Amino acid sequence: PDSELDASYKVALELAHSAGQVIKEAFQRKDKGLSTKSTSADLVTVTDRKVEDMAFTLLREKFPHHSFIGEETAAAGVRSELTDNPTWMIDPIDGTTNFVHGFPFVCISIALCVKKQVEIGIIHNPILNETYTARRGQGAYLNGERIQTGSQDDLSKSLVLTEFGAHREEAFLSFKFKNMRSVINKAHGIRCTGSAALALCQLAKGGADAYFEFGIHCWDIAAGDLIAREAGAFTMDTQGGPVDLMSRRIIGAATEKLARELSSTIDHTELERD
Numbered sequence: 001p002d003s004e005l006d007a008s009y010k011v012a013l014e015l016a017h018s019a020g021q022v023i024k025e026a027f028q029r030k031d032k033g034l035s036t037k038s039t040s041a042d043l044v045t046v047t048d049r050k051v052e053d054m055a056f057t058l059l060r061e062k063f064p065h066h067s068f069i070g071e072e073t074a075a076a077g078v079r080s081e082l083t084d085n086p087t088w089m090i091d092p093i094d095g096t097t098n099f100v101h102g103f104p105f106v107c108i109s110i111a112l113c114v115k116k117q118v119e120i121g122i123i124h125n126p127i128l129n130e131t132y133t134a135r136r137g138q139g140a141y142l143n144g145e146r147i148q149t150g151s152q153d154d155l156s157k158s159l160v161l162t163e164f165g166a167h168r169e170e171a172f173l174s175f176k177f178k179n180m181r182s183v184i185n186k187a188h189g190i191r192c193t194g195s196a197a198l199a200l201c202q203l204a205k206g207g208a209d210a211y212f213e214f215g216i217h218c219w220d221i222a223a224g225d226l227i228a229r230e231a232g233a234f235t236m237d238t239q240g241g242p243v244d245l246m247s248r249r250i251i252g253a254a255t256e257k258l259a260r261e262l263s264s265t266i267d268h269t270e271l272e273r274d
């Protein structure tokens with residue numbers, strides 16, 4: 001029922017702000033309590049774990065029948081399973097590498113999926129004081145003001161966002177560089193924000209025309225995908241068709257035409273699903 005979504009939205013927004021305080025305080029400290037996960041560039045800090053624990057403890061208490069998917073819970077070996085049950089997808093710190101280095105593109109990303117559809121998306125950057133919010137069918141907002149994507153439909157006039165990611169296998173890096181080369185041959189430029197969630201927010205507010213990435217996880221994109229779509233962006237699987245949150249790949253653009261041009265410009269690969 002809607003009243004449960006209203007309550008969920010309220011709790012999630014409060015959570016984003018209280019988690020943001022914790023992230024901001026830790027951002028200012030020199031010692032980040034750093035360790036690595038799958039590769040030497042796949043970073044986690046004590047704050048990622050602390051914020052995820054804090055989020056799940058609160059949400060479990062408020063919504064005991066909901067399900068939960070979180071980056072650090074998954075890293076600890078818990079399988080991410082998306083069912084029809086209301087499911088929270090949380091990235092406690094998206095842009096952990098930025099967080100570690102003091103680069104201010106750092107956020108908490110909170111999404112609530114119901115019947116596998118994202119109903120609520122909240123992305124809060126406590127360093128730059130930016131809170132992006134969306135509910136399905138109700139538009140996208142930055143700090144309470146409605147946001148709208150641009151209208152670019154030509155890759156040769158576009159600024160495109162993508163990411164290197166944390167993988168370091170030669171074949172995957174070559175694939176990424178080849179795609180970047182194909183895009184830069186046509187586009188005005190490529191930028192990496194270091195956070196998939198904030199990349200989708202830039203697309204949402206017209207700061208970039210398109211975004212694509214292979215290798216992300218559901219918690220990186222669930223909230224951002226809704227925010228971008230509610231701001232007027234067109235998002236899809238990299239090869240067309242609806243975004244599959246668990247497929248580890250996505251394209252978003254200001255217009256469908258641009259998304260399709262970008263899709264036909266790059267190579268595609270299938271990754272192990274979330």
Ligand code: LIP
Pocket residue numbers: 043071091093094095096097163164165166167194195196197213215216217220
């Ligand atoms: C990061 C993503 C980024 C991607 C990295 C990483 P994290 O999330 O947002 O776009 O390229 O591989 O997954 O690890 O900072 O939460």
